[in-house]
């Protein structure tokens with residue numbers, strides 16, 4: 239009986255209370271939503287004000303706004319980092335560093351954004367030339383998969399600047415083994431650099447071992463083959479040197495000119511100039527490389543006669559007309575005192591001298607001496623011999 243009455247009372251109260259509670263809850267939700275919208279509206283106004291400052295090149299005012307915004311909504315951190323990048327690009331490194339250090343110092347910085355801020359700060363240090371600090375930070379974030387590639391590239395550029403080839407090899411190999419095969423060519427150059435450094439300390443055996451490791455890293459490393467040939471020549475092992483030099487044709491035929499003089503030297507020392515001639519002729523037929531012409535001319539003149547060399551050159555000029563070949567021909571012809579005969583070679587020489595000997599296929603940088611790393615874009619093996 240009592241139970242019946244209790245249930246009945248509860249049900250009756252429920253009938254009146256439920257709509258009331260729903261009404262109160264409705265008001266509460268609406269007020270909250272309104273407050274949130276108001277907050278978002280204020281946020282948007284501030285945000286656009288900040289952008290406006292940016293567009294008007296008033297970065298300092300924009301910075302004040304974005305720094306305040308980031309505290310209330312960390313999702314706006316991208317804008318602060320973009321601002322930091324602008325400071326860095328403009329050379330205002332101190333401002334960029336201050337901004338990134340400020341962000342890092344905040345206890346409320348979510349863990350997921352920490353890597354992005356550290357990466358930006360590391361780039362600031364790199365540009366400021368504080369290589370040790372930059373190296374420490376990049377090493378801290380390189381393990382974070384989201385930043386591995388960028389941090390690794392920056393670390394490699396630091397070690398290249400410091401010429402610390404052991405560290406450069408370590409960092410390149412560590413992430414190469416995780417499937418980054420594009421690093422192979424660069425790693426091979428690091429081994430070559432280290433090999434040359436060790437060779438300068440008269441440790442020929444270790445230098446050879448390092449050059450072989452360069453070839454293991456990248457079987458198409460022309461530099462490693464030429465280095466190994468140089469070491470073999472030093473040991474008087476000319477046949478071995480020839481084997482390395484003949485690899486260049488397979489590795490990169492555009493870089494053949496770098497190996498030609500050494501090839502002739504090795505064949506000469508093994509009393510096999512005829513073999514040199516037939517090998518270079520086969521290369522000429524296959525690759526039409528213009529730089530073979532003067533080397534072949536000298537060989538034909540030495541083995542046969544000057545007339546044969548002249549005939550070969552005349553044929554070459556007809557077959558592949560170029561100022562380079564024509565100049566080789568004119569130099570071989572008997573000099574004449576008449577102005578007509580000396581004018582042409584002088585003009586051609588002047589024109590060909592203006593042409594840089596090497597040009598970077600990546601950025602167009604030109605140079606008159608060969609280097610393995612482009613001084614402009616820092617690509618490896620990108621300087622190719624040029625001729626008109």
Ligand SMILES: [Zn+2]
Nearest residue numbers: 598601612615
């Ligand atoms: Zn370049």
